[in-house]
Amino acid sequence: MRENDSALDRHRGNALLSALPGPSLAALEPHLTLTTLERGRIVQESGEPVREALFPQRGTISLLGLTRDGRAAEAAIVGPDGFVGFWAVLGSESTSLTRALVQMPGAASRISVDALNAAAEADPALRDILLRFTKVLLKQALQTIACNALHPIAARCARWLLVAHDRQGRDRDQIDITQASLALMTGVSRQTLSTATRAFQDRRLFRIERGRVVVLDRAGLEAVACECYGTLLLAREAILPASARGAS
DSSP states (O other), X not given: OOHHHHHHHTTTTSHHHHHSOHHHHHHHGGGOEEEEEOTTOEEEOTTSBOOEEEEXXXXXXXXXXXXXXXXXXXXXXXXXXXXXXXGGGSSSOOBOSSEEEEEEEEEEEEEEHHHHHHHHHHOHHHHHHHHHHHHHHHHHHHHHHHHHHHSOHHHHHHHHXXXXXXXXXXXXXXXXXXXXXXXXXXXXXXXXXXXXXHHHHXXXXXXXXXXXXXXXXXXXXXXXXXXXXXXXXXXXXHHSOGGGOTTO
């Protein structure tokens, strides 16, 4: 394997980067570095300038809407299927409108937004895939609003776990998430979540361990989840090329 091929392979764990034509990824590679994603790390804060974009290789980042009293609710989740920092590629205004919080630990390819924007201006293939994923993310955020308002907690919990399982990798039964974080992501109290997850554990759909959820019956989770999970899969298929859809 040539040295340049080896360097590029470091970044192909991300579906968007992997889907780029070889010359497009090669042009980006000198500007990409690898960074660790520690659970609980805020990688972008609402109201602050976006200075870098992150393309997760492993792990997930939650995009959170905030209230004045400090409460937060998840609007979307990004894993190896996408990137964080899309505010900067939508126009000259590069202020983040959400908090981006590492939910499941992992690693990401990092690039400054200046370098990414310059590359996207010069490369239609790169710009196209970034904007396509931004559409997918917008659809996810809008569907989450409807889901949280209209569907019961059990169905929402199953939907979230399926989405997280897709981004963690379906070959892994373990989802690195705490009960407190899962309650935050589904917009309910920990007590309310415990009631729902107890029923799931009784049915052996998953098992909760310290700091993680172990999926025991994915088909069972799909049967319990609301329609939003399937709706989002169909949206991804309609918007993204097959090479950029990741595990889901």
